[in-house]
Amino acid sequence: MAKAGFSCSWHMITAKKRSFYAIASAGNPPGLEMRNGKMVNGIHVKETPSPYIGNTNPSGLVIDSNVVEPQTFLLGRFVEDRFVYRQTFSIRSYEIGPDKTATMETLMNLLQETALNHVTSSGLAGDGFGATREMSLRKLIWVVTRIHVQVERYNCWGDVVEIDTWVDATGKNGMRRDWIIRDYKTQEIITRATSTWVIMNRETRKLSKIPGEVREELQPFYINRLAIPAEHNDVEKIDKLTDETAGRIQSGLAPRWSDMDANQHVNNVKYIGWILESVPMHVLEHYNLTSMTLEYRRECRQSSLLESLTSTSEDSNSSSSNRKADMEYTHLLRMQADKAEIVRARTDWKSKLKHK
Amino acid sequence: MAKAGFSCSWHMITAKKRSFYAIASAGNPPGLEMRNGKMVNGIHVKETPSPYIGNTNPSGLVIDSNVVEPQTFLLGRFVEDRFVYRQTFSIRSYEIGPDKTATMETLMNLLQETALNHVTSSGLAGDGFGATREMSLRKLIWVVTRIHVQVERYNCWGDVVEIDTWVDATGKNGMRRDWIIRDYKTQEIITRATSTWVIMNRETRKLSKIPGEVREELQPFYINRLAIPAEHNDVEKIDKLTDETAGRIQSGLAPRWSDMDANQHVNNVKYIGWILESVPMHVLEHYNLTSMTLEYRRECRQSSLLESLTSTSEDSNSSSSNRKADMEYTHLLRMQADKAEIVRARTDWKSKLKHK
Numbered sequence: 001m002a003k004a005g006f007s008c009s010w011h012m013i014t015a016k017k018r019s020f021y022a023i024a025s026a027g028n029p030p031g032l033e034m035r036n037g038k039m040v041n042g043i044h045v046k047e048t049p050s051p052y053i054g055n056t057n058p059s060g061l062v063i064d065s066n067v068v069e070p071q072t073f074l075l076g077r078f079v080e081d082r083f084v085y086r087q088t089f090s091i092r093s094y095e096i097g098p099d100k101t102a103t104m105e106t107l108m109n110l111l112q113e114t115a116l117n118h119v120t121s122s123g124l125a126g127d128g129f130g131a132t133r134e135m136s137l138r139k140l141i142w143v144v145t146r147i148h149v150q151v152e153r154y155n156c157w158g159d160v161v162e163i164d165t166w167v168d169a170t171g172k173n174g175m176r177r178d179w180i181i182r183d184y185k186t187q188e189i190i191t192r193a194t195s196t197w198v199i200m201n202r203e204t205r206k207l208s209k210i211p212g213e214v215r216e217e218l219q220p221f222y223i224n225r226l227a228i229p230a231e232h233n234d235v236e237k238i239d240k241l242t243d244e245t246a247g248r249i250q251s252g253l254a255p256r257w258s259d260m261d262a263n264q265h266v267n268n269v270k271y272i273g274w275i276l277e278s279v280p281m282h283v284l285e286h287y288n289l290t291s292m293t294l295e296y297r298r299e300c301r302q303s304s305l306l307e308s309l310t311s312t313s314e315d316s317n318s319s320s321s322n323r324k325a326d327m328e329y330t331h332l333l334r335m336q337a338d339k340a341e342i343v344r345a346r347t348d349w350k351s352k353l354k355h356k
Numbered sequence: 357m358a359k360a361g362f363s364c365s366w367h368m369i370t371a372k373k374r375s376f377y378a379i380a381s382a383g384n385p386p387g388l389e390m391r392n393g394k395m396v397n398g399i400h401v402k403e404t405p406s407p408y409i410g411n412t413n414p415s416g417l418v419i420d421s422n423v424v425e426p427q428t429f430l431l432g433r434f435v436e437d438r439f440v441y442r443q444t445f446s447i448r449s450y451e452i453g454p455d456k457t458a459t460m461e462t463l464m465n466l467l468q469e470t471a472l473n474h475v476t477s478s479g480l481a482g483d484g485f486g487a488t489r490e491m492s493l494r495k496l497i498w499v500v501t502r503i504h505v506q507v508e509r510y511n512c513w514g515d516v517v518e519i520d521t522w523v524d525a526t527g528k529n530g531m532r533r534d535w536i537i538r539d540y541k542t543q544e545i546i547t548r549a550t551s552t553w554v555i556m557n558r559e560t561r562k563l564s565k566i567p568g569e570v571r572e573e574l575q576p577f578y579i580n581r582l583a584i585p586a587e588h589n590d591v592e593k594i595d596k597l598t599d600e601t602a603g604r605i606q607s608g609l610a611p612r613w614s615d616m617d618a619n620q621h622v623n624n625v626k627y628i629g630w631i632l633e634s635v636p637m638h639v640l641e642h643y644n645l646t647s648m649t650l651e652y653r654r655e656c657r658q659s660s661l662l663e664s665l666t667s668t669s670e671d672s673n674s675s676s677s678n679r680k681a682d683m684e685y686t687h688l689l690r691m692q693a694d695k696a697e698i699v700r701a702r703t704d705w706k707s708k709l710k711h712k
Contacts, residue, residue, distance in 0.1 A: 093469050257635075
């Protein structure tokens with residue numbers, strides 16, 4: 001399997017002739033041990049020991065009836081014939097924001113973590129974060145082009161969430177990764193997310209078709225299931241903001257050393273913080289961010305000074321939107337020096353009074 | 357018990373006449389359920405259901421022999437007659453830095469989380485993060501004055517760490533909280549930390565003696581044990597840096613919306629990132645941060661622009677230090693406008709070539 005993770009190094013690079021993408025490039029695999037070769041979903045994989053051996057409890061969870069090492073519970077496990085990877089997380093005290101609930105950054109971090117553990121646990125992982133063995137042999141990496149997250153409800157400190165993730169083909173040379181976040185206690189779906197990935201050569205930085213050998217690794221894990229029903233998905237192009245169309249511009253945003261990831265690129269979850277920097281304070285305080293779409297364009301390194309642009313507020317009852325929101329914004333994160341685009345984004349907001 | 361957590365709102369406030377401290381002030385307790393009243397360590401407490409019921413395995417861990425709900429493993433448990441609280445964590449992909457190991461911010465976040473879960477699990481928690489019931493009745497909160505962390509080795513993504521924490525009295529009106537972080541697999545101690553806390557009235561912002569009723573809650577949980585042996589502790593005063601004595605000054609540091617905590621103050625773990633902003637890049641890249649001492653002085657809100665000052669490099673073989681380092685720095689984080697001190701810090705660094 002080759003579930004493209006975001007990745008520690010899920011960062012932006014400049015593609016030579018085509019568009020720009022966020023990449024999941026080479027890095028050390030985590031310290032997870034692989035044991036026991038096995039045929040799974042029709043292909044040979046190595047697999048991690050299953051953390052859940054034994055009976056299934058009423059919630060559908062398989063529970064160990066023998067000795068359990070605590071760390072096995074810290075990771076996830078496959079469900080539904082290994083088509084879906086599931087991991088639970090407890091929201092930690094430092095993952096909540098000023099309104100005492102998990103932040104969008106926290107959700108994106110947890111999605112990233114689940115995707116990476118999915119790849120690692122699959123036994124198909126090569127030497128890069130999220131790349132398959134056949135991809136690694138060819139110096140190929142995953143790059144994310146778009147991600148869309150819809151949040152029904154944000155959890156509080158101490159709440160446990162359960163994240164499901166799976167992948168499917170999209171178009172001729174793309175892969176789609178979806179996620180669903182449930183409140184563990186109520187099993188209510190509280191967040192849905194979808195993302196699109198393509199393959200790139202990590203040396204030439206050119207996009208690549210999916211080689212046959214890679215397709216063979218991936219296909220047995222593809223499952224035709226949508227986290228976000230087509231009629232509720234955000235597939236519209238995000239308009240490019242300019243100095244003229246942006247209502248607010250926040251300049252001088254400087255990536256810190258601590259914003260860098262294992263590849264010394266800005267970790268792309270950090271972009272969210274900068275995007276929100278140009279959103280009016282009263283919106284941050286009194287509205288919930290209910291939907292976010294990110295379109296990745298270019299990588300960002302530590303030396304780059306950034307600018308965050310946000311459109312003037314728009315009524316979302318425009319015909320272009322199939323999501324209901326009280327407020328809709330368009331955003332652009334760009335280099336301050338040459339104004340090159342890094343990320344385009346669209347956010348929906350609902351009043352906290354109406355949306356609890 | 358009343359183990360002062362750092363806290364979601366472990367932030368800085370201005371004390372009227374005396375020194376300045378970081379506070380652990382009121383906030384919503386997390387969604388952890390308390391059940392079953394019980395006499396523990398001589399006092400009545402409510403307690404959370406123990407996640408580990410059953411046999412003890414050779415590592416000393418008590419392992420459940422019945423059905424275990426996964427979320428119980430996401431929290432910690434009491435060990436050693438409830439004098440020590442222990443929690444395991446898996447280092448996540450987004451918690452590692454450019455050198456692919458957990459960052460100092462990550463360690464501080466995990467220490468904070470363990471301390472807060474300690475308080476909550478104890479059954480003594482009042483309505484504030486880390487405050488006891490008797491403290492809450494009197495509008496008293498914990499404020500941290502100093503924290504010192506020594507790192508022997510930083511863990512990688514996927515590694516599991518085990519954190520122990522406990523408290524003791526210090527001086528007439530203080531509390532000490534210590535931590536030890538072990539590599540779960542090898543049980544090797546890889547980090548040691550100690551912190552000092554005093555009590556403050558959250559309305560008058562004045563320091564308070566520990567009331568008798570609060571002392572009675574705390575005392576049964578005190579244990580005379582040092583994470584850092586006295587001869588290796590950093591108890592020296594940290595010199596105040598000035599424009600003249602600072603070799604490097606980084607101005608214009610602006611707290612972001614996402615740096616705010618549940619009390620809309622800067623989460624004090626964020627200070628670490630700003631302090632490191634004035635450390636030379638070649639040090640960040642080629643040295644490990646092996647020791648950090650923070651002396652908290654004043655709170656910081658979002659509107660404040662900050663300056664980070666770092667001394668010129670010093671040889672640590674000076675007689676003032678009992679820790680062996682290749683490099684020692686003094687730091688100051690202050691308000692840019694009025695130069696008021698927020699945090700003083702001292703850091704030790706060892707070459708990565710020598711210190712693996």
